[in-house]
Amino acid sequence: MELSRIRNFSIIAHIDHGKTTLSDRILEATHAVSDREMMAQFLDGMDLERERGITIKAHAVSLHYTAKDGHEYLFNLIDTPGHVDFNYEVSRALASCDGALLVVDASQGVEAQTLANAYLAVDEDLEIIPVINKIDLPSAQPEHVVHEIEEVIGLDASGAIFASAKERIGISEILEAIVERLPAPTGDRDAPLKAMIFDSWYDSYRGVVMLVRVIDGRISLKEKVRFMNQGSEHDVENLGIFTPKPLQVKTLEAGEVGFVILGIKDVHEVSIGDTLTHPGRPAAEAFPGFKQIKPMVFAGLYPVDASDYPDLRDALEKLRLNDSSFVFEPETSEALGFGFRCGFLGFLHMEIIQERLEREFNLDLISTAPNVRYQVLNKKGDVVDVENPSKLPPLMEIEEIREPYAAVTVLTRAEYVGNLLKLFEERRGTQTQFHYASKDTVLLKYDVPLNEIIVDFYDRLKTLSRGYASMDYQVEGYRAGDLVKLDILVNTKQVDALSFIVHRSQADPKGRAIATKMKEAIPRQLFEVVIQAALGAKIICRTVVKPLRKNVIAKCYGGDISRKRKLLEKQKEGKKRMKQVGEVQIPQEAFLSILRIQGDQD
Amino acid sequence: MKAWFDAAAVGLYVHVPFCASLCGYCDFFRVESPGGVPVGFEALLVEEAALFGETPPLQVDTVFFGGGTPSLLGPDRLGRLLAELGRVFEIRPSAEITLEANPETVNEASLAGWRQAGVTRLSIGVQSLTPGVLAALERRAPAATALAAVELAARSGFKHLSADVMSGVPGQGGGDLEDTVERLAELPLDHLSVYSLDLHPKTPLWEAVAAGNLTLPGDDEAADQFLAVHGILQQRGFEHYEVSNYARPGGRSRHNLRYWQGGQTVGLGPSAWSRFKGRLWGNPRSLDAWTRRVREGGTPPGDAERLTPEREREDRVIFGLRVSDGAGLQDLIDLFAVDQREADVVLKPLLAHGYAVVEDSRLKLTVQGFLMSNEVLTYLLPRSWPRARPEA
Numbered sequence: 001m002e003l004s005r006i007r008n009f010s011i012i013a014h015i016d017h018g019k020t021t022l023s024d025r026i027l028e029a030t031h032a033v034s035d036r037e038m039m040a041q042f043l044d045g046m047d048l049e050r051e052r053g054i055t056i057k058a059h060a061v062s063l064h065y066t067a068k069d070g071h072e073y074l075f076n077l078i079d080t081p082g083h084v085d086f087n088y089e090v091s092r093a094l095a096s097c098d099g100a101l102l103v104v105d106a107s108q109g110v111e112a113q114t115l116a117n118a119y120l121a122v123d124e125d126l127e128i129i130p131v132i133n134k135i136d137l138p139s140a141q142p143e144h145v146v147h148e149i150e151e152v153i154g155l156d157a158s159g160a161i162f163a164s165a166k167e168r169i170g171i172s173e174i175l176e177a178i179v180e181r182l183p184a185p186t187g188d189r190d191a192p193l194k195a196m197i198f199d200s201w202y203d204s205y206r207g208v209v210m211l212v213r214v215i216d217g218r219i220s221l222k223e224k225v226r227f228m229n230q231g232s233e234h235d236v237e238n239l240g241i242f243t244p245k246p247l248q249v250k251t252l253e254a255g256e257v258g259f260v261i262l263g264i265k266d267v268h269e270v271s272i273g274d275t276l277t278h279p280g281r282p283a284a285e286a287f288p289g290f291k292q293i294k295p296m297v298f299a300g301l302y303p304v305d306a307s308d309y310p311d312l313r314d315a316l317e318k319l320r321l322n323d324s325s326f327v328f329e330p331e332t333s334e335a336l337g338f339g340f341r342c343g344f345l346g347f348l349h350m351e352i353i354q355e356r357l358e359r360e361f362n363l364d365l366i367s368t369a370p371n372v373r374y375q376v377l378n379k380k381g382d383v384v385d386v387e388n389p390s391k392l393p394p395l396m397e398i399e400e401i402r403e404p405y406a407a408v409t410v411l412t413r414a415e416y417v418g419n420l421l422k423l424f425e426e427r428r429g430t431q432t433q434f435h436y437a438s439k440d441t442v443l444l445k446y447d448v449p450l451n452e453i454i455v456d457f458y459d460r461l462k463t464l465s466r467g468y469a470s471m472d473y474q475v476e477g478y479r480a481g482d483l484v485k486l487d488i489l490v491n492t493k494q495v496d497a498l499s500f501i502v503h504r505s506q507a508d509p510k511g512r513a514i515a516t517k518m519k520e521a522i523p524r525q526l527f528e529v530v531i532q533a534a535l536g537a538k539i540i541c542r543t544v545v546k547p548l549r550k551n552v553i554a555k556c557y558g559g560d561i562s563r564k565r566k567l568l569e570k571q572k573e574g575k576k577r578m579k580q581v582g583e584v585q586i587p588q589e590a591f592l593s594i595l596r597i598q599g600d601q602d
Numbered sequence: 603m604k605a606w607f608d609a610a611a612v613g614l615y616v617h618v619p620f621c622a623s624l625c626g627y628c629d630f631f632r633v634e635s636p637g638g639v640p641v642g643f644e645a646l647l648v649e650e651a652a653l654f655g656e657t658p659p660l661q662v663d664t665v666f667f668g669g670g671t672p673s674l675l676g677p678d679r680l681g682r683l684l685a686e687l688g689r690v691f692e693i694r695p696s697a698e699i700t701l702e703a704n705p706e707t708v709n710e711a712s713l714a715g716w717r718q719a720g721v722t723r724l725s726i727g728v729q730s731l732t733p734g735v736l737a738a739l740e741r742r743a744p745a746a747t748a749l750a751a752v753e754l755a756a757r758s759g760f761k762h763l764s765a766d767v768m769s770g771v772p773g774q775g776g777g778d779l780e781d782t783v784e785r786l787a788e789l790p791l792d793h794l795s796v797y798s799l800d801l802h803p804k805t806p807l808w809e810a811v812a813a814g815n816l817t818l819p820g821d822d823e824a825a826d827q828f829l830a831v832h833g834i835l836q837q838r839g840f841e842h843y844e845v846s847n848y849a850r851p852g853g854r855s856r857h858n859l860r861y862w863q864g865g866q867t868v869g870l871g872p873s874a875w876s877r878f879k880g881r882l883w884g885n886p887r888s889l890d891a892w893t894r895r896v897r898e899g900g901t902p903p904g905d906a907e908r909l910t911p912e913r914e915r916e917d918r919v920i921f922g923l924r925v926s927d928g929a930g931l932q933d934l935i936d937l938f939a940v941d942q943r944e945a946d947v948v949l950k951p952l953l954a955h956g957y958a959v960v961e962d963s964r965l966k967l968t969v970q971g972f973l974m975s976n977e978v979l980t981y982l983l984p985r986s987w988p989r990a991r992p993e994a
Contacts, residue, residue, distance in 0.1 A: 526957070526974060548974065550821045550824050550974065552972060554846050557668075558869055558877070559875045561861065561875065561917070562907075564921075565988075568979055568983070571980050572980045572987055575980055576985070
């Protein structure tokens, strides 16, 4: 397709503002899918994504649209991951576009994610068409939202389209606006190949599938190509577009979007943002903006029943196959036995993986408290990464502990500002901006230690604002902090898996809260269970689970022999769901205590 | 360890499932039969016994008539039944022959008749001497009848007399139980069974508790009651020889010790269990199904469990620890070897916390250990149990 007839665009929106429905309408209007196929929201692949209302994997669909000017246009609709942990992936998907539809709910207005993604789009120099969606709702205030877009985001919204994707209102205006107002891609089809990878996943039949935007030149079947950042070379095994069904093509040219298959088996060999070129005639420089993304949040995952270890490993392998940002390696804990230390992009990513492990793979898991990647400057002057609190070097060897900080953006209704300021204060946040974006909307920006927002921050934010605040964050560098390691001892034995790093000012209240929570979660049993929270040799708090006093079958004669055995078997099975620490049994629940304390403190 | 029964002989259990009226807490297999034990029931029992006929006949050194209400049989029928059974088995002259009796079936004539028939031991279902508790248990006989029955039985020459008492009954205060136990301990009994009430699902009492109409004492309160009873009876010369059983010297139930210490038993009647020649099986819990099983013959039935040496060892530990004689250390060492545990390491905390002692190469539970026996056992059994049990 000639360049002037191509439109590459994304839909950017906050969760639930109608991105998926609008995508479906566009597919429908371009006859990409039949009505029956429309039954399911097409772009959301996984059940879990649908349930959470978020799209984890980006996709690109090529559609043909005949505009009112009588010409046929090629639309490449590029979907973006819709949640806060995937900032970089969003930025690469947007970089593959020339324009974007900014969808804002007519009754909800601008939210933090709208803002964050709109800024990413502006950064990529995209032309933006504001779409005020859900105008059919009784609570819709489209004019007010137009005003808000101008005030809060600073975009000219005078050309905003009022729509209701659900009621099919405004769809043809949107399609025409895409043709008229979004720029066609530029690019030199005769220049050396430059194709930017903005998504990849593993397909069990084809291996790794990559989505690319060809910036310059052309890529063809059977050619040899090279990753400019990572260096390896491969043959193009397959090439095509999604209509949305996959359709093989011989060549993709500058301005076009499609998939490339190079026969790569491991999704981790492909980096999002990398550039493909021809080794014989390479591009002068790679497409800008490439970053090697490293996991920021870590947690130990252990099977409750040690015999499930191989199953857990297989399940993690399967998830990693399709998730280039998820990593894991075997880890042994004295308390929990054999398990894995897993790395995630962020807290939501972690929750999704854990949920899939339990739901799709039916595994009973114990998860340690998540933590960030710390940097420890030792006395010798070396900086070492610490991804597991129990691996923190001895205190006397530590010069300084540094932790990653996040720049957090929150948009909230003004009436909840007080609650949120308190929340940020508790999480050691430093305010960098407080701005009335409109009469009743406040924009807050804080620098917060990342560790403070990975557990129960998002939920607290939602609760404290009755759902009216939204957030976005970006990780921005390390700072030294007065950090200490808090240990938990069960019957004087340190449970390595429960150790965590905490700011000194919070060691005492957190230690107390955990010891109390664990006491509630551990059932009375044969032996006394003494729980201690300790800072080095200093015991902060001690709680005791008194032994049970009676658990006996009173009557046991001929016919009761089998009954008694069955009951013992049942009780034994119950105990197998707990972890043995020394001579006592600790249920999964107790290990989660650490995750539960923060909410209670607020 | 003293041998309480002759391993070469078997114990015979006879289940008579009929009751004049049903008690709400009981989950034994029983049938309401106001007209007494139906004619022809004994003939079926004898027919079933014949399935165990051998030459020379099996030696029997304990017989236990349980129920239901076996005393509903009356002395004549019981005598004839024992005589018939004596034609299949060789019931030794020294055999312990126990009959469970409800207080209201006990009178001078029945006592004399039972003695005449060969019964050597009576187990009288007293349950409680507190009217409110008896009502909760739907027991018909008032306390006075129960006390009179025990005294009458002692006077009529029964040397081995036992009474059943319930603890942990809704509405039963600790004082009530202690009072019942103290008064019974003054009677000429040589055996007392004190059962803390196990609620069995679907029984009327269970339903009443589930509906919130009755409240059970909590575990801590029940534990206090258990310890109080232990204290009272020990002071009065009773040995706490099994979790729920106390005996004066010479008063232990030899028949029941067979169950706990892995002896062979043959069960006759619906729902009766047999542990015989390496198999364990239960009869159907239905008169019709049991009748069919007897008529079709064939013992042991096809679904009988095969008792491997490993299983026998587990049972010696699981059930042996119910008895004050405890379980042999070698059995425990073998059990721990299944998941490479050292006996010293496993047992040390049990001994340190006072749940058990080691004496004469046996592990014996203390009274605290009895109270916690399920926890102690799940602690002792291998982590893989019961999955790792080798298949027969």
